[in-house]
Amino acid sequence: MKTVKEIAPGRYRETFGRYYDDFVVGDVYEHRPGKTVTEADNHLFTLLTLNTHPLHFDAEYGKQTEFGRNLVVSTYTLALLIGMSVSDCSQKAIANLGMDEVKFPAPVFAGDTLYGESEVLAKRESKSRPGQGIVTIRTLGKNQEGKVIATFRRDMLIPARGQAVEDKPGSHY
Numbered sequence: 001m002k003t004v005k006e007i008a009p010g011r012y013r014e015t016f017g018r019y020y021d022d023f024v025v026g027d028v029y030e031h032r033p034g035k036t037v038t039e040a041d042n043h044l045f046t047l048l049t050l051n052t053h054p055l056h057f058d059a060e061y062g063k064q065t066e067f068g069r070n071l072v073v074s075t076y077t078l079a080l081l082i083g084m085s086v087s088d089c090s091q092k093a094i095a096n097l098g099m100d101e102v103k104f105p106a107p108v109f110a111g112d113t114l115y116g117e118s119e120v121l122a123k124r125e126s127k128s129r130p131g132q133g134i135v136t137i138r139t140l141g142k143n144q145e146g147k148v149i150a151t152f153r154r155d156m157l158i159p160a161r162g163q164a165v166e167d168k169p170g171s172h173y
Helices: 039-048 059-063 074-090
Strands: 002-008 011-016 028-036 095-103 113-125 132-142 148-159
Touching (some): 074 148
């Protein structure tokens, strides 16, 4: 979510993300643009994370599996969907508090284009941190055919309006 704030007369600064106050239970945010996953994306992420399962980078091994080709590593899919959701859901977050109910109901292959959407499930003011609140979302990842390829829940600590780093006097954000 992109907005603009006036920081001095006739001077404006882009700002991104939602404050705690902006989240409404039941709202759904469709994350765009989508991302077409490449074989290079998959190989690089697999190598960066030291995932040595050949199903993710050995084409001959992949041909011999039930899939007939390499799978995109599931942690890349998760990371990509989290990244897609940042501008709508956690650009202003103080912290990710946790993720659960992570599921991958369908495989992802190089060449698939992924899209994400997040639904606000719950929100509550923090009991121990005034001016902050906890927002719970469920994110779905879908491929170009609309098939759900991943789901997860995420809890985030989000500042209320006027309480973010960018709201502090003298902030460059």
